[in-house]
Every structure is written in C-alpha cells, then in structure tokens.
Amino acid sequence: MNNKDLDTLEYNKIKQRLYQFATTEMGQQIINKLVPSDDLKTVQSTLNETQDGADILRLKGGVPIPHLNAISVYLKRLDMKADLNGKELAAIGAVLRTTNEVKKFLRDLQNDEVKLLTLYESAHNLQTIPEISRKLLLSIENDGHVTNDASTLLKSLRQQINATEETIRSKLADFTRQKKSKYLSDSVVTIRNDRYVIPVKSEYRGQFGGIVHDQSSSGATLFIEPREIVDLNNRLKKQQADEKEEIRRILAELSAEIAPFTAEIAQNSYILGELDFINAKAKFAASLKATQPQVSAENDIYLRQVWHPLLDLKKAVKNDITLGKDYQAIIITGPNTGGKTITLKTLGIIQLMGQSGLFISAAENSRIGVFSNIFADIGDEQSIEQSLSTFSAHMTNIVEILHSIDERSLALFDELGAGTDPQEGSALAIAILDALGAKGSYVIATTHYPELKVYGYERPGTINASMEFDSQTLRPTYRLLIGIPGRSNALDISLRLGLDKTIVTAARQLTAADSQNLNAMITDLVNKRHDAEERAINLQSELEKAEKLHADLEKNYTQFVSEREKLIEAAKAKANEIVTKTKEESASIIANLRKMRLDGGNSIKENELIDAQSQLNQLEKPIKLQKNKVLKRAKSKKEFKPNDDVLVTSYGQRGVLLQKLASHTWEVQLGILKMKIAESDLEKIRIEEKHAPRANTVLRSSSKQHVSPKLDLRGQRYEEAMNNVDHYIDAAILAGYPSVTIVHGKGTGALRNGITQYLQQNSAVKNFEFAAPNAGGNGATIVYFN
Structure with a gap:
C-alpha cells in the first residue's frame, strides 16, 4: 500500500505503540517492516497468531522471552570463518538458552491440552543444540566476560594475576605507611600505563628510584614505579598477556564449534523474534481492550461499537459502521467539527490494523474486509512549494487514486469536491463517485454539498449518513447515523437562539414534507437492519455455546460408559475368582463325601453329588456379559x-x-x-x-476422673499448645463436662487468637467467652459444649 496513505491514516503511530511491547531486537525489526496484507489466508493466519498470543498472555502471562540482541550479523561473520568476541558469543548463548526455555514452555502447554491455533508448529521448528548451549553458559557470562570455568589454564592464570597484584599492592602499601610516606603527595596506590605506581612529590623522586610513568598537571607530583616492584609489574604484565592469549584461544575455539550450526541458530533467532512480535501484538491488544475481528472474503464490513485506537478509550465515542453488503458507498454530510473526518480515519486505520494481524478497537464479532489498497484523501494538502492550491492538491491525489483503484480497493475522501465553486465542485464530486462506482470500489466520502444527499438517495449501492447533532445543546454528539442525511439544523439552532417561533414554524412548512418522511423511513430501515445484525450475532454466539456444551456432554458420556464397563468387567472378574475358589473347595468336599460313601457310607447317592457339582459350575458367569444385576447390587451395597x-x-x-x-x-x-x-x-x-427401631448403645467413659476441668497452657509453644487443646476438648466431651476453662495467658495474643479460631470451627462447642476479670480476664477462655 502507498506509504503516503499509511501516513495519512496514522498507521506508523500504531506501529510505534506496538514497538513498545517488543523485548527483542528481532521482534522490533519485524514491527519496523510490518505492512498490511491483501491476502485473505495471510490475514486470517496472522490474526490466529495474535489470538494464540492473547490466550497465552491470559493463561501464563505471555511466552517467556527476555531481551535478546539480533545476531544475524554475528552468524554471517561465523560463516566467513571469523572469530567472535565475548559479547557476541554471549548474545548467541542467550538465544540458545531462550530457545530451550520457549520450546519447553510450549511443550508443557501442549501437554496441558491448551488449545492453540498456530504456535505449536513454531515450537516444533525450534532446534536445541544442548552441547553448544551448555558450553556457552559455562564459559561466557551475559556481559561477554569469559569465566574461570572456560579452561583450567585461564583459571590458573587469573589466580597467579590475583596473587601478583596482591603482592604489589602490599609492597606499595608499605611505602604509604612507613617513614617514607612523608615523601608522598597522597597515601594511595594507583595505576599509570597499566603499571602500579605511587604519587611522589617531585623534589623527592630520588628517594624511591624506579621509573617515572606520569606527572600531575602542575608537575608537583610524579607517579613513580619503585625499583622494588619493577620485576613484579613485569611479571604481572606477562601474566596478563598470557591471560589475553588464552581468552583469544577460548573465543576462537567456541566460534569454531558454533560455526556448523549457524543455519539452525539463525532460524531459532527468527522464530523467537516472531514469538516476541506475537507477544507484543497480544499485549498491545490487551492495553487497547481490542478484540479479534472476523474476516469477510466478500468485504462485508460490520464494525460494532468501534473507536479510533489512538483516542482515549474513556472519552472516545463508539459507533457502528457497516459497508459492503447492501451498499458500497457512503456519503456523510453534516456540520464541521462533527466527527466526519475521524470516522473516515477510524475505518481506514481499523482495516489497516486488521489486515496487519492486529486486533481492532471494536466490540466482539466485528467484521473487516480485505482490500488490495486503501486510499485516503484527507486533510489540507496545500503545497506552497509546488504552488498548488488546496483544490489542486486534492485533485492531484484523486487523479492518482482513480488511476490505481480497482474493485478490491477502499477509498476515503474528506470534503470531496471542496475548494472550488460549489456548483462545479458538487458536479465534479458526483462524477468522481460515479467513476468509482463503475469500477466497483468501496467508497466513503464526506461533503457539505446538498446535491450529494440526493445522489445518496438515487444511486444504487449508495447510502447517506450523517453525524448526529444535539439541537438542545447546539453541540455535535459525534455519533454516526447511517441512512440519515446530514441536516443543517438551522431551524432548531435559530429557535434556540431566540428567533421568533412563528418565523421558524413558517420555515418548517416550507421544508419539503417528502424529504422528512423519507428520512424517517430510511432511519427505520437502518435501525431494523442493525437490530437484525445484532440478533444474528447473539444467536450465533448461543449456537456456538450450545454446540460446545453438546460436544462436552457427548465426550463425558462416552468416557462414563467406558469407565462403567471397565468397573463392571473388573467386578465380574473378581466374582468369578471367588466362584472359582469356592468351586475348588466344594470339589474337595464332594470328593471327600464320595470317598466316605465308597468306604461304606450308604446315605449319599452319586446322582446327588453330580447335581451339586453341576449347580456349582453354573455359578460362574462369562466376563463378556453386558449385565450382571447380582454383582451390581453387591457392589452398591459395599460402596x-x-x-x-x-x-x-x-x-x-x-x-x-x-x-x-x-x-x-x-x-x-x-x-x-x-x-x-x-x-x-x-x-x-x-x-x-434407617428408620427401624433399634436399641441405642450408650458410650460411657471412665476417664472423667482423670480429666481436669481446667487446662493450663502457659509456657508451652504454639504448636504444642494447639495440639494439647485438640486432645483436651475431645477428652472433656467424653468425660461429659458441660464447660471447661483453658488458661492461655495474655502474652502477644497469638495463642489466644489460635484457640479462638479453633473453637469457632469446632461443631461440639456451643459458645465461649473470656473469664471474669478476677479469674484471669482475657488470659483464660471458658468453653461451653452442646
């Protein structure tokens, strides 16, 4: 889309607000390059990403992405076989660690069955490199400092450096404390040319020998390295040089190990930038209280209670804007400062936001279209430098728009045809609108010309609209009235200002009655269409809730049936196990009986034994039977x-x-x-x-004689005292005491409060109160039982 039109509609201001919510340089780069899309699938996909971000923000506070620097330049240097410094390696390490954390975060979300539309694919594309990540974490701190753990030699060298520095400082400190300190201009140890020195008064330079490295601006002080520490300083310089060489080797080694993975790391960095961008979109939507719009392939726009996103939400007037279904052109008329221009900008910026994958400042279930171009001729474009008048500047814009516009374009015109003779201007405006209509474009234009009101009535696919004006306060309300042409409100204003009522009445009689009736009819039709649209949205919402509830019920019912069958099968298996065991025992008994008969008993007949065995066999039921009422009844009794x-x-x-x-x-x-x-x-x-008469058995306790009517807790710790109270109350109830006294003392009041809370929650306690002042006051509590 044309950058000039984007600037006119203040698209860059929206991007600036969005930019504030990004935490990575990669996310900020994506925002800088953000432009609206004219592809329906892309628009829907980016809105789905924002919805995922909004869900994660609501559930988990957003995807955990810290501040990250862009690393693409560093990766290119690695591809060229260059070595990176500590800060550059630290930036790559931060990306790898964040990759691990984000991948785990999204995997946990998926395991928790949090439904997301697109972001799980991003988690799948993130590639962890654990060995490289571990090495960088071990070797490089966040500020790029190489740690002692990077190598054994580096650790040893730093220990040597620390020891040498300590020896040097100790020797120099002796100079500041001994009798030679009187030759120093200050009792401090400092550094010049990376070597430890002391400040010596210039007249005493011969007292120390050594090397002069610097002098003060006045020349009164010389910074001298005494001869006693020259060798130590030389040793320190050698150790520091060895340290730098070891650090260079470590950085080169780490760079070489990372180099084979630059493609994977670059992809991780880009995905983290996208996730940060999605985070930013979700946070921006939350700050704006914005909602996800539906996307209409037919460009059927219905914005419910929409407001301009750059206005203060508490002060902004919300309007309903419809375009595309019954009409493709709206002519807005009305007085100046009534809100016509902000209405144009609102529709334009809302479309740009939605086509950029951003939520919009409108009520839920709003619809946007997808336009290939959004043109805006808004504001005074007079150019002194180009010697163009206001009319010429506007006409130059309109010529460019007419040259580029098509049936998938939206054009926004502020004061179409203004800046010239009214008669010619209105004729030109009508001709331009006809040309746009012939191309099938979508148009909203504001005007003061009354001829365009007639145009709005007569042209198919075109409707009038106006900004509401309060004739009582003589102020605009900034509410858009679609279907109603703007009125000058001259009669109402004149009457309020004191014009004679008879004159105003006469003027009203001269006003065409047909025009008034037509206004009333259009108003009624627009209101009915709006009500129908709202009812359809509410019905669709209720239908979605009902379908979700039905799906949940069906799922739960299926799960219930499955669990029930499993329990029944388990019960049957247990029952059969019991029956099998019983059969084995019965078979043993029958075998013994048969043996007894064979040994001489005549009272047991063989056919009776066979019948008994058959009956025992019939007790076992097959596992796959669908119903087993006996088991169900037995189970219900036991549960x-x-x-x-x-x-x-x-x-x-x-x-x-x-x-x-x-x-x-x-x-x-x-x-x-x-x-x-x-x-x-x-x-x-x-x-x-349950209601059958039964003799009651009374529990009697013989512990009454062992339970004191008073419990003294003084000197006990809180947990011990509360445990003793619990046991004592039970014992007192069993002993049959109507009341007891608990002595807890006054102290800090913690024990008293704990006992009070315990007694309030004990159902056996009828009530309780502090003892009388002469019996301990609030240091003792009397408890009465039910």
Whole structure:
C-alpha cells in the first residue's frame, strides 16, 4: 500500500505503540517492516497468531522471552570463518538458552491440552543444540566476560594475576605507611600505563628510584614505579598477556564449534523474534481492550461499537459502521467539527490494523474486509512549494487514486469536491463517485454539498449518513447515523437562539414534507437492519455455546460408559475368582463325601453329588456379559459415600460418613464426636433399616476422673499448645463436662487468637467467652459444649 496513505491514516503511530511491547531486537525489526496484507489466508493466519498470543498472555502471562540482541550479523561473520568476541558469543548463548526455555514452555502447554491455533508448529521448528548451549553458559557470562570455568589454564592464570597484584599492592602499601610516606603527595596506590605506581612529590623522586610513568598537571607530583616492584609489574604484565592469549584461544575455539550450526541458530533467532512480535501484538491488544475481528472474503464490513485506537478509550465515542453488503458507498454530510473526518480515519486505520494481524478497537464479532489498497484523501494538502492550491492538491491525489483503484480497493475522501465553486465542485464530486462506482470500489466520502444527499438517495449501492447533532445543546454528539442525511439544523439552532417561533414554524412548512418522511423511513430501515445484525450475532454466539456444551456432554458420556464397563468387567472378574475358589473347595468336599460313601457310607447317592457339582459350575458367569444385576447390587451395597448411614460394629453405634481419609479409612460422625474408623469396621445401613427401631448403645467413659476441668497452657509453644487443646476438648466431651476453662495467658495474643479460631470451627462447642476479670480476664477462655 502507498506509504503516503499509511501516513495519512496514522498507521506508523500504531506501529510505534506496538514497538513498545517488543523485548527483542528481532521482534522490533519485524514491527519496523510490518505492512498490511491483501491476502485473505495471510490475514486470517496472522490474526490466529495474535489470538494464540492473547490466550497465552491470559493463561501464563505471555511466552517467556527476555531481551535478546539480533545476531544475524554475528552468524554471517561465523560463516566467513571469523572469530567472535565475548559479547557476541554471549548474545548467541542467550538465544540458545531462550530457545530451550520457549520450546519447553510450549511443550508443557501442549501437554496441558491448551488449545492453540498456530504456535505449536513454531515450537516444533525450534532446534536445541544442548552441547553448544551448555558450553556457552559455562564459559561466557551475559556481559561477554569469559569465566574461570572456560579452561583450567585461564583459571590458573587469573589466580597467579590475583596473587601478583596482591603482592604489589602490599609492597606499595608499605611505602604509604612507613617513614617514607612523608615523601608522598597522597597515601594511595594507583595505576599509570597499566603499571602500579605511587604519587611522589617531585623534589623527592630520588628517594624511591624506579621509573617515572606520569606527572600531575602542575608537575608537583610524579607517579613513580619503585625499583622494588619493577620485576613484579613485569611479571604481572606477562601474566596478563598470557591471560589475553588464552581468552583469544577460548573465543576462537567456541566460534569454531558454533560455526556448523549457524543455519539452525539463525532460524531459532527468527522464530523467537516472531514469538516476541506475537507477544507484543497480544499485549498491545490487551492495553487497547481490542478484540479479534472476523474476516469477510466478500468485504462485508460490520464494525460494532468501534473507536479510533489512538483516542482515549474513556472519552472516545463508539459507533457502528457497516459497508459492503447492501451498499458500497457512503456519503456523510453534516456540520464541521462533527466527527466526519475521524470516522473516515477510524475505518481506514481499523482495516489497516486488521489486515496487519492486529486486533481492532471494536466490540466482539466485528467484521473487516480485505482490500488490495486503501486510499485516503484527507486533510489540507496545500503545497506552497509546488504552488498548488488546496483544490489542486486534492485533485492531484484523486487523479492518482482513480488511476490505481480497482474493485478490491477502499477509498476515503474528506470534503470531496471542496475548494472550488460549489456548483462545479458538487458536479465534479458526483462524477468522481460515479467513476468509482463503475469500477466497483468501496467508497466513503464526506461533503457539505446538498446535491450529494440526493445522489445518496438515487444511486444504487449508495447510502447517506450523517453525524448526529444535539439541537438542545447546539453541540455535535459525534455519533454516526447511517441512512440519515446530514441536516443543517438551522431551524432548531435559530429557535434556540431566540428567533421568533412563528418565523421558524413558517420555515418548517416550507421544508419539503417528502424529504422528512423519507428520512424517517430510511432511519427505520437502518435501525431494523442493525437490530437484525445484532440478533444474528447473539444467536450465533448461543449456537456456538450450545454446540460446545453438546460436544462436552457427548465426550463425558462416552468416557462414563467406558469407565462403567471397565468397573463392571473388573467386578465380574473378581466374582468369578471367588466362584472359582469356592468351586475348588466344594470339589474337595464332594470328593471327600464320595470317598466316605465308597468306604461304606450308604446315605449319599452319586446322582446327588453330580447335581451339586453341576449347580456349582453354573455359578460362574462369562466376563463378556453386558449385565450382571447380582454383582451390581453387591457392589452398591459395599460402596461407601459421604452422608451414608452406617453401623460401627465395634461400638454398636450408628453414624454418618463425613469424608474418606485414606484408601480404607473414613471420618465418621458419632453423635457429637468425629472419629476415624476403618472401612472393615463399617456396615452400610439399608434404606428400609434407617428408620427401624433399634436399641441405642450408650458410650460411657471412665476417664472423667482423670480429666481436669481446667487446662493450663502457659509456657508451652504454639504448636504444642494447639495440639494439647485438640486432645483436651475431645477428652472433656467424653468425660461429659458441660464447660471447661483453658488458661492461655495474655502474652502477644497469638495463642489466644489460635484457640479462638479453633473453637469457632469446632461443631461440639456451643459458645465461649473470656473469664471474669478476677479469674484471669482475657488470659483464660471458658468453653461451653452442646
């Protein structure tokens, strides 16, 4: 698209805002090159990427991509067999580490069954190089510094350097502390020409010997390397030179190891840049409260409650804009400063954003088209340098537009035909609109010419529109009214300003009634079409929800049937196992009986033994039977569920199951007590038994004589005290006390608060209160039981 039109519609300002959300140089480069696409599949694909980014931002805060530098130049140098420095290798290492992290992040998302439209393919294309990544992490820090772990020799050299420097500083420090310190201008050790020196007063230079490396600007101070440390400085220089050579070797070796993988690393860098760009699009959409638009191949545009993205959301007036289905041209009329120009720019920038894969500042279920070009003739283009008038400048633009426009183009004209004689200007505007209509282009034009209102009525595929004006406040509301031509509002304004009512009434009578009726009819039709569009959107939304719910129910039902069949088959297998064992035992018994008869018994007949064996064989049921009512009934009797009534056999007491604590242990409510009972000690009470009269068994405790009505916790730690309270309350209830006293002391109040919270949650506690002032006050709590 034409850069001039992009600038007119402020597309670059949108890119600047988007740029702020990118964290990598690669992502910023993609944003700099971003342009709208005129390919339907590309537009939909890039919008899907933004939707993936928005979902990840909502669920995980975005794809974890740190600040990364562009490395394409470094990779080209490696292809040319050049060696990289520490910072360049650190940048490559950062890309490789981020590649590992992002690949794992997206793999975890996929394992969690998070649905994404496109980004899993990006994860598949990322290639990890673990050995290179590990070496770079071990050898190079983020700032490019080569670490001691890069090689054993480097570590040894640095240890030697540190030792030599320490010796030099120690010897020089002696000079600053001994009697010779009076010859120094300052008691410090410094460096000149990469050698350690001390500042000596110029008149005492002979006191130290050695080499003069520098002097102060006044000449009063000489920076001297004493003869005692010349050899040490020489040794240090040699060690530092060895260190540099070892670092150069390490960098060369790392560069050589990375060189075979430049293509893979370049691809990783590009993909990370794309992911950063998608992150930026998602964050920009969130900041704008933007939504994903639908894309119409037929250029059927319906923007719901749209606003210009560069306006303050709290102040922007939202409008509905439709174009392309019933009409391809809109003529907007109305007074100045009413919002006509911003409406043109809003449609233009929204289309550019959508065709760039960005979410748009409009309500959900809005639709955009896909145009090959969006032309904009907006604003005063007068050029003094080119000696062009406003009219000439506009006409130059229009000539270029007419030369390039086609049926897949959108043209936006502000004040079409303005700047010249009104009669000629309106005629020219109509002719231009006819030419655009003949090419099948989409057009929105603003004008003051009343002739164009008639054009909007008469031409097929064209509709009038206006910006609403409040005749009470005499101010524009900035609301777009499609189907209603603009009015001058002269009569209403005149009446508000004090013109005689009879004069205004007479003027109204002179106004064509047909025009007023037509306005009313068009307004009604536009409102009905808008309502129908909204109903269709709402119905489609409800249909999608219903279809999703149906799919979920069908999936869950299939899963339920499968699990049920597995449980039934397992129960049948268990039952058959029991039957088989019983048959073996029965066969043994029958064999013994037969042996007894053969040994002399006459009371057992052979046919009776055969019948008994046959009956035992019939007990076994095949695993593949679809129904086994006996097993189902037995299983239902055995299964325990919360709120089931049960009999605790060891106590002879009825209770209610509260919750399962372990695989075979339940928490049971027995009166006011909660107890842990093994499942083997429980019997499920049948429904018909639930209300049958049964003798109650009363639990009596002999522990009353061992339980004190007062518990003293003073001096105990918090956890120990709370544990003692829990055991003491249970013992007091079993002992039958109506109330007890817990002495906890005042202290910091932590123990008192913990006991208060515990008592509030204990269902056996009726109420509690602090003791009387003469009995401890808020240092003791009296507890009453139900």
